[in-house]
Amino acid sequence: MLIILLQINPKEAVKFSDFPLSKKTVKGLLEAQYRQPTEIQRQTIGFALQEKDVLGAAKTGSGKTLAFLIPVLECLYRHQWTAMDGLGALIISPTRELAYQTFEVLRKVGKNHEFSAGLVIGGKDLKEESLKIHRTNIVICTPGRLLQHMDENSTFHASDLRMLVLDEADRILDMGFADTLNAIIENLPKTRQTLLFSATQTKSVKDLARLSLKDPEYVWVHEKAKFSTPATLEQSYVVCELHQKVDMLFSFLRSHVQKKIIVFFACCKEVQYLFRVFCRLRPGISVLALHGKQPQLKRVDVYNDFVRKKAAVLFATDIAARGLDFPAVNWVLQFDCPEDANTYIHRVGRTARYKEGGEALLILLPSEEQGMISQLQEKKVPINKIQVNPDKLVSVQQKLEAFLAQEKEQKERAQRCFVSYLRSIYLMKNKDVFDVFQLQLPEYATSLGLAVAPRVRFLDKAQQQRLGEAPESSTAPDREADQELESFKAQLRGDRTSMQLEEEEEDVDEEEEENGELPRSLLHSAEEQEDEDLDLDLLTVKRRDVFNIDDGQDEKVFSHTLSRGVHLFLMIMAHSKCSCLRGCCVQTVQEWPQLQRTVMPEDEDEGDGETSGINVEAAKERLCREDREFDKKEYSRKIKEKHRVRSDTSDATSTTSHHAFSEPPSFCADTQRRQSSVQH
């Protein structure tokens, strides 16, 4: 077989059927409308079929998911894997949403095979999973949960594992899972094949690659590309003052009512407030909102709604920035500056996916321009500066003032939006780009419809310190400011503070209100579409070619599109799909309906929390929290057991146990212990 494979030149493979793939895989691909491999797929499949390890990277939307799923199916097929053979392939994803999305693609393309597949992503009954995990052929999992199984499930073994896939390895490492991954890898057989995908080549990714891969083939599809974003993506930015941004957004939407648009904001409270007022402003396009403080069910509804609509705008936090595959998005508008160039690339990657065209507009404040544009330049992002035609800006300030005068809750939302935005800027690490002290606060408050700017104590205090003024620390408001600052520092360290918890509770209430009270008609104002040409030249004044990119790009621009699979992304969706899937459990790639029944708790914020771009922190915190809870339970179980043993007998074994659990083991400590024991 290997000899035949070596004769295949992946470069000549135009169709999937040009590879020596099993009929079942080719059929699954065709049925899912996948005919021609993308570049990352062509190269990865080529090497993987030759049983080589692969270290791969490619731009957003270039098809990395199939690049590893096809080798997984083929690997098991070639080894004539059966249900009786147990765990054959392990796919590790950084988040539950991505794991689920991958599972959905596997379900589609693998449906003609007879392998079983399951999701192991936490939030569910560990025991039930334990019974099934080693009997499942393909397991898609998040790292924390997998290690938990390896640690706690005595029957778990992966000794026959043939293939390991590490998807978005850089993100897994960013989330603080380096030790977890290392510990997992130590537990896997050395004879396996490994595919590792990473968007960036950091030192930690290189270390991981050294540990997990054997003589890997490097597949950097776009390494020599002139730009790091898709060639079919047109990118521009405008500079405007903070207080002009709301008008800018409204004017933009009014001139793009037939489009599908995602607008990224820095924090949940901004999304919550602006979503409500924009529904009332009726820009002529359906307005939807997606953020991490929404209950899971709501997120699913919004996701499905946005997938279905041909024209709509989705107000979102960075919860929607990475990995999610919304079909046919025309525009990505970044209302607030992203945390860094990587976040920028992931946000704009929600459009111009798989050969489709797309446009992206970034709104920058004057103080953000230089720092952010030089970061983008370094990252090879081609972006043009364009200017706004001030005559075309529609002011909505008076309308907002009127809304706020009518409704006290709306006013409070506006105030929270104001404070949260400032906080998100204050928390940004890159002070060359984000300078909260340069913001014109009274003007910003007015642009939100507020008569006066709310007092932001932490800013007053920080300003005093900045100016070197002696703080008058004995007053009550100052103590509050100190507490606030302490909380922010804790947030930066990734701690969860009581203030945050309070805010989360408050958010849930708010979300419930939002669900109940918003008239359906406000959500669907597209029906009253107005003249699309209204402000078409809003953004066309004095276009400046910042990177000299207009004179011919080195990459081919594709014009045709293929139909694409619509991926689902939330666990609750699995729950709602359970009934129909259970009905067809004779299907070849099976799932465990029970596994997907559990809804993620409402406070689980995969998204941004309070600050832009720190969704990674939130995710990390969530997974660690789960692991800590588990550790605590386990610790108390073992202590109880120890007391029982002590009372029964005083033999030496109980002394060993005492030393091993003399304090509650944290998840990381546990991992480190395990590693050192492996080394010894």
Ligand SMILES: Nc1ncnc2c1ncn2[C@@H]1O[C@H](COP(=O)(O)OP(=O)(O)OP(=O)(O)O)[C@@H](O)[C@H]1O
């Ligand atoms: N060979 C193919 N033919 C047609 N469509 C494809 C093919 N491969 C992938 N696609 C489609 O392209 C889109 C992007 O694929 P995928 O989500 O795997 O990209 P990605 O590289 O993982 O993106 P990101 O880095 O943003 O997560 C999906 O809608 C997928 O269905």
